[in-house]
Amino acid sequence: MAVRRIERGHYFEDxxxxxxxxxxxxxxxxxxxxSFFSSVTMNFNPSYFNREYAQSLGYKNVVVNHMLVMNVVxxxxxxxxxxxxxAxxxxxxxKWHETVYPGDTITSESIVLSKRDTSRPDRGVVKFRTTGYNQRGEKVLEYERPVLIRKRFFGGRDA
Structure with missing residues (x-):
């Protein structure tokens, strides 16, 4: 039986x-x-699940767990x-910019900042800056991350 292979993602050269x-x-x-994310990660900051407490700190509602925002972005x-x-x-x-509240819709975009070869011919490092936004287009989170990525071709053979 033939199996159809679906290629996903990009190689270093892309x-x-x-x-x-x-x-x-x-x-x-x-x-x-x-609530679920905060509970399973054992992060019991009351501003993540207690509206009265969050409002006493000046927030309009409970605050979305900052690590949940990061994981979504x-x-x-x-x-x-x-x-x-x-890897x-x-x-x-x-850096977190705007507070995220339940009901906010998060989108993200990333720009390629740099790329470089490594000492191994089958891989390279690409650095990205990723930015998350809420539904009003306000920046909620921004970070950079280097990623070690496979090369499509190295040493004359296909990866």
């Missing part, structure tokens, strides 16, 4: 410095998402940036 990826879909974060970028990744090399310059 990335060009300055290219902007507008990641698909977006994600509306619900109060349930926030990151997750939206994976198909475009790191499907072919060998995620960390986060740099992470």
């Amino acid at each position: 990335f060009e410095v300055g290219h902007l990826f507008k990641h698909h879909w977006g994600r509306t974060i619900t109060e349930g998402d926030n 990151f997750g939206l970028s994976v198909e475009d940036l790191s499907e072919r990744a060998i 995620h090399l960390g986060y740099e310059k992470m």
Whole structure:
């Protein structure tokens, strides 16, 4: 039986410095998402699940867990940036800008900042800046991340 192989992601050679990826879909974060994520990660900051407490701090409602926001923004970028990744090399310059509340819809985009070869011919490092926005187009999160990515061709043979 023939199996159809679906190729996903990009190889090192596919990335060009300055290219902007507008990641698909977006994600509306619900109060349930926030409560569940905060509970399973054992993050019991009361501003994530206690409206009265959050309002006493000046927020209009409970606040979406900042790590949930980061994971949503990151997750939206994976198909475009790191499907072919060998290793995620960390986060740099992470900054939260606007507060995210339940009901906000998050979208993201990434720009290729740099790319470089490594000492191994089958891989290279690409650095991206990813930015998350709410439904009003306000920047909610921004960070950079280097990723070790496979090369399509090396040493005269196909990866």
